[in-house]
Amino acid sequence: MFFRITVFLLLVLSAPLGFSSLLPLCSAAPAQLTANRFAIHTDAVSGDKKLRIVLDLTAPLEATANLSGQTLSIDLPGASLSLANRQGPLDGRIALKQTLSTTPTGSRLTITLPEAIESGDFNLFTLPANAAAGKPFRVVLDINEPAQPARSYQFTPGLKGKVIVLDPGHGGSDPGAIGPAAQVMEKDVTLAISLKVKDLLTKAGSNVILTRSDDRDVFGPNASGADELGARAAIGNRNNADVFIDIHANSFRDPSVGGTATYYYGSSSYSRLLAQSVQSAVTASDGLSDRGVYTANFYVLRRTLMPAVLLETAFLTNPSEEALLNNPQFQQKVAQGIVNGITNFFSQAATTGR
Template identity: 35%
Template sequence: MMIKKWCIAAAVFFGVIGVGGIQAATPARVTAVRSVFRTDVQPAFSRTVVTVDQPVIPRLVITGKGSVVKLTLPQTVLSPLLQTSLQAKDNEPIQKIRLTQQGTRTTVAMYLAQAIGRDDVRFFSLPPIAPQKKGMRLVMDLDNRPQEAAPGETVSWTEQSRRLPPSVPVVAPVGSDFLDARQWQRLRQGVKGKRICLDPGHGGSDVGAAGRMSQEKNLTLAIARRTAAILMAAGAKAVLTRSRDVDVFAPHDGAVEELQARCTIANAYGAEIMVCIHINSSENTAIRGVETFYNGKTPYDYSLAKYIHTRVLRTGVFPDRGVHSGDFYMLLHTDMPAVLMELGFISNEQDEKILNTEERQQQLAASIAEGVAEYFIHRKK
């Protein structure tokens, strides 16, 4: 199996994004603040990173009609050597950063050249850089797309309720020939009201595996969108980690940042299950088939993988390569049962032709949705 960017094992990560409700007995120390305007990627964006030596529970607020972004850190103090005022260049979106200390509360205020809205901000945490063993990095990405904020608007949220993707568009007729009336009834029985997250592998600056006529990122998105449309038509509450050809974290980002951003979407959404969709690749172009991976972090991961895998096999589209245990990042760092599917080999001419057929994409999407429904129906028992 080709080693792909989003399928790295979890061993490379040093911690998880959630800080829970634990606050240190002594104040955390703010040890560094840096900001950079990334013009080497498109669209350009500003990234500000605040480093603290112990986990904290941050709060981010947009004020001043969208012209000021404030990060408040309770139970923290500024390092004595830290510069408290940073001035940017005239052409940069963030004009000035000011750090203030009130008791054991630190505020990092970013003053912007033009107003922004909530959808222009991404806020998340990352583990510390080795060899430091404790603490966290708080990251704020501001898109370079000025947007007038509503008069008097103040937006506040914590890192665990970060921005979610837009609603899922219906991209294909959901009443396909692959589901008859009885199947639709069972589908609704299983998924109605369920919160489901679908992760189309790769995207944006990362194409994933490539075949003769297609790229993995486009095939995973097409199948995931169709699956989401079917699930929503049956009454589920589905969300995609990406609904178009973009990086979830940022263009040309690192694997850990991208993977954690996708996990955070599922966790913040409160998804009951997560299905990651990928296409396999091999130097041996004769290899074909579908395989599904799970990690036994909950009692339900294996059954989710088995039900979906079995339904996909019933389509007769791909040979069976089995259900396997795996330590992939997405499987370990999500709060809910999760599976990672490899739907065929893009390196195989026959599989690639199948994957590029809209009819087969819809058939695979319907089978994934059926597998999800079977999982929920049997889990109730």
């Protein structure tokens, strides 16, 4: 019976005219904070991430935000706390931790950030109760992922102890390019080479993480490019990788075109150095023509926070390179070239600095 009345009141409260006349009834039952949760939301189109914190309350209130350097506090006037757990970690990158406390006028959620943000970096809003969906009144705080990574690098020479993420391009529902002469699939070649790189790096003492180690989609079958590539970049970011190597095979309408090329994104001097090191070591090892190093606005390179490159090993549309890509000895040469390139990168990055 009580539930039915509550439903009725909430429905009336959401009507603009009913609100003021019913307000006194509302204040008779002060809001209680009953739940507090957070999650990372990824925009399906832009790939931008935000941390969303949701507070469940038993009655509406007007929340206010107060930003001071690395501390963002949300005041919940008139709200009491019914949560036992009043302190906890957040995602660790966008925000570090949260603390709930009681103030003379109500309750406060205090969020500690890794670095100072601006008022445009967060958004505070409320969502009305929705009895049909079983949802209470909610205060929602979105904090955007910082545009620039907070991490600064101080590289040391050598492969031992380095965290290296390898991304075998395509996989599962996405075969990538398919060679016209022998139907060699890009997804199989990129995986075979990546597994060989992993063996070499692991023997050298690196901590190697593959975005996939068998024939499968990383995000899920037939996912959008942003979801699939975002999931691969996220593996690098989550593991705090030192470098991210994306391995592909090229294709072009002219079957005589061949060779090796490496891409990096933007103005990162470390990514450029990594691209140059990988490109020259791979061409020295596999003997194919050197097509050079290029910048590219590839999604996966844009979303990775560490030095990242995309290697186009050879052309599947070139019949002789298709045969080579399918050959384990050639794959081993490419793998050794990648490892040499990573090794050279760490030596040079350690001496040149940022």
